[in-house]
Amino acid sequence: PDTQYQVDLTNCDREPIHIIGAVQSFGCLIAVSSDWIVQHASDNVADILGLPDSDLVGLSLNEFLSQQALHDLRGKVQVADRTEAVARMFGYDLFDDGRLFDVALHRSNRSMVFEFEPAPASRPREDLSFVQPMMRRVAQRETLEGMCQEATRSLRALTGFDRVMCYRFAADGCGEVIAETVTPGREPFLGLRYPASDIPQQARELYIRNPLRLVVDIDAPRAEIRPTLNPHGEPLDLSQSVTRALSPIHLEYLRNMGVRASMSVSILRKGKLWGLFACHHYDGHYIDFELRTAVELFAQIFSYELSQSETELELSEITRARGLHDRLMARISDGASFADEFGAIAEDISSVIAHDGIAIYSEGRYEAHGSAPTEEEFLGLARFLNTATPSSVFATDALSEIYPAAAGFTDRVAGLLALPVSRQPRDYIVLFRREVARSVRWAGNPDKAVTLGPNGARLTPRKSFEAWQQIVKGKSAPWLSSEWRAADALRITLLEVVLKMSDEAGRERQ
Ligand code: BLA
CATH class of the missing domain: 3.30.450.20 (PAS domain)
Incomplete structure (x- = not known):
């Protein structure tokens, strides 16, 4: 039309x-x-x-x-x-x-x-009766990933889709498959990342208002709504529709993947789209409205459970940060030197802020664990840090953008979080993160034959994945605001630790 x-x-x-x-x-x-x-x-x-x-x-x-x-x-x-x-x-x-x-x-x-x-001929329906037992099993899992994994497992059992994924959005809109249950023999998508554009902004906004969409068969003809405009000249708004036809771009994406049926269900947290359960089927797949209603209900309760568990996680971060403070103070009270204790201290820190490498630079000595610059590389970096941080935590997830010399060690470091732990001369504990694109690999078969639609290979998961890799090139996983807060508390503790240790070392030397 x-x-x-x-x-x-x-x-x-x-x-x-x-x-x-x-x-x-x-x-x-x-x-x-x-x-x-x-x-x-x-x-x-x-x-x-x-x-x-x-x-x-x-x-x-x-x-x-x-x-x-x-x-x-x-x-x-x-x-x-x-x-x-x-x-x-x-x-x-x-x-x-x-x-x-x-x-x-x-x-x-x-x-x-x-x-x-x-509707199917009158039959005993028990879909709703599955929701509570499903939720109980989810709630028994201790971790967020475990909860999501259990949810994909039971959603697959309930709906019969070949693949059920839990797809979580990051702050930049990119997405990651954090849990998956898939028919044996199908290539797993677990761990893969996609750019924000794969689920465009207006679709995300719509998915907040309408939690479930189903594509029964990408090859079935769609039924046009007539007339296109009402007497006031307006098209019919289908935001709340449960049978809406989906975007042809997205159907092409599904076709390129060999997927014939798809369903996605919104997972919300505090009114925002946290993620989706995304389901694929390699044949046409219809599930009726009553079962879809049970799925919606499950997703809704899951959303509440999830927000509760994320809130608990945030609280336990505070507790962990406090525990770290106590452990660090305890380590030095028995008179050990900072250098001797550094391995253990690094371990303690990793329980609070995830990193791939850690280094200490103190009184001209450099010691690093894991993925980190060499001492020579670090000396240049230290001068840069001196100009960057007066006396507070400094963090970046794209170091080479602001410190070009970091291009020399992007194979090990893309982002860092630096804690100044003394005043003069500048001593630091620095946490490093690797380039995020390096840590994720596409595990599937690269030569799989696909017939591509008019928009070409871009509308395939592999190209999406490559697009995501381009977007995050040179970047590490972002430092979350909770990690900034933990780092700031840590800086104050470390300042105390370092001062005390150098005091003691000084006393021993006398
Ligand atoms: C919608 N894109 C979607 C949806 C998903 C994805 C889950 C929701 C619709 C549904 O339930 O099927 C994305 N699906 C994925 C991804 C995987 C998956 C990443 O299974 C990974 C395994 N899509 C693109 C590009 C564009 C695009 C490049 O890949 C545009 C530039 C558009 N995606 C697009 C649009 C919609 C969409 C317009 C909305 C569909 C609708 O609701 O009408």
Whole structure:
């Protein structure tokens, strides 16, 4: 149609996916005005509902629905309006003839939107009864990764998708597969990273408001919503729709991957998109609305559990930082020298701030563990640090951008966090991090044959991964604000430690 937006890889984040103008063929859509006159209908309505008349636009609902159905739908409309959410009916006998439908209802601006999916014949449903046991198993896991892993395992068992991933966003919008359960024999995606552009901004905003989308079959024709514009000249806003057709760019991405069905479910924390459960299937895969509702519910409870556990983690960081202070003070009280204790001290620090290498530069002596510059390289760096940090923590995740000589040791160090631990001359404890792209490797088969769509190889996970590698080139994992805080507390402790140790050393020398 004439309103169709020309999308390509340069304008993905402007593609108006919420007014895409079509639903998928597993459901149909009718939008009505406040007086229940049909304003829009998808062109598969007659097909799905089994109506003789294929053009419903301009008709009143009571011309093709029974009084009972109208009454029941009206009740649900009130629920949708009161809760400002999608109201649901499962296995509803819409025409009083034994054919059952699942119905989703929501308000979209001036319209009330109904979406219908043929429901499986009446059967005992237990989807909801799985949610609590699933959540209990998740809650038993001690770590965040463990919780996510258990969630992917049980979601796969519940929904039958070939692959279920937990995809977490970083502060810069890039994403990482942090947990995965996949059919044996399929290439694992665990640990892989993707650039922010793979899930563009407007999609993320939409996914906060509407937590679940399903693509049943990328090869199934979509059903156009007609007319494209209402009498006020506006397209139908499908933000809350449960049968919306997805962006053709994204479908091309799925096709390039050999994936035919996809589902993703939002994981929120404090109103922000924390991540997604992303599911793939290598065949068409439909799960009905009732099961999708159970999945949504699971994701919602999971989100709460997750935020609680992240809050606990943040609290335990404070406790750990305090513990570190006590351990460091204890180490010196028995008179050991800083140099002797450095290995143990480094170990202590790594429990609070993750790093790949650590060095101490004190009174002209340099000692390093792990991934770090050589002494010669460090001497130049120390002069740079002297100019950079008056007397506080200094950190960067892209050292070579501000200190070009660091290009000479990017094979070992991309980011650093420096703690000045004395005043004159400048002594430091420095934590180093390697280039993040170096620590992640694509484990899959590079020569796998794919048939590519019009936008070429960019829309494949491998190219996405390479795009991510370019974006983060020369960068380490960022230093989080919690790590800055821990570092600042640590600096004060170390200052005390160093002073005390040099005091004692001084006394011994006398
Ligand atoms: C949407 N992109 C998505 C979604 C995911 C991804 C999970 C949500 C839709 C869904 O449930 O399927 C990304 N999926 C991934 C990634 C993996 C995966 C990274 O399985 C890794 C294994 N996509 C691109 C590029 C563009 C793009 C380069 O890769 C544009 C420049 C666009 N992705 C794009 C758009 C959507 C999307 C427009 C929204 C789809 C919609 O909701 O209509």
